[in-house]
Amino acid sequence: MAAALKLIYYPDPRLRLKSEPVTLFDASLRETVKGMQRTMIEAKGIGLAAIQVAIPKRLLIVDIGDLSADEEYIEGDKESEKRLSERKTISNLEVFVNPEILEASGQIEYEEGCLSVPGVHAVVKRNESLKVRYQDLEGKTHEIETHGLRSIVIQHELDHLNGIVFPDRLSSIQKMMVLSKYKKLQAEKDLEPEDG
C-alpha cells in the first residue's frame, strides 16, 4: 500500500486555499488517492480532501464503510470508535474528482470533527439530501443522489476544497468556543515531550 501523506492542521493557511480543478487523470492522480486513503485509514477518518494533505486539487475521498447516519457515528465517541474499529478494513472507498453539488435539500444536524482540527467536535447543520456531479479516476462524469452521513461527509470535504473548515459553519459564539478549546489542546500538545 502507498505511504501515508502528511496531514496539515488548522490554522495552516493552506486550508484556506480554493483548490484547483483536476485536469490530468493520470497515474499520479491514482497514486495521490492511494496515499490519501492510507492517511485516512491511519487517522481513522471517514473522509479526506486533498488539501488536507497539502494538495490544492479538487479531489476528495469518502469511506463510511457500512456506517449509516442512523448509527450516529461520532468522532471521538467511544462507542462510535469501537464500531469503526470493529470494521476490519475501511472497505467502501469512494473517490470524487471535481465534485459539485447540483441540488441540495432538507436539513440534518450531526456532530462533526475534522482530521485537520483534531480533538474538537461540534454539531453542524447541513443539507440532508444532495445531487452531486463528479468525475471518477478515469475522468468519466457521474451523477448521484445521496443522503444522511454520506451527504454530510461530502459537504464537509467539499467545504475544504473551498477553503472552509467546519468551525466556519458554526455560530460565532460556538466557533469561538470550539477554536479556543482547540488552541488549548494544541498548547498542551506542544508542552508534551516528543516521543522521538
Ligand SMILES: [Zn+2]
Ligand atoms: Zn475536515
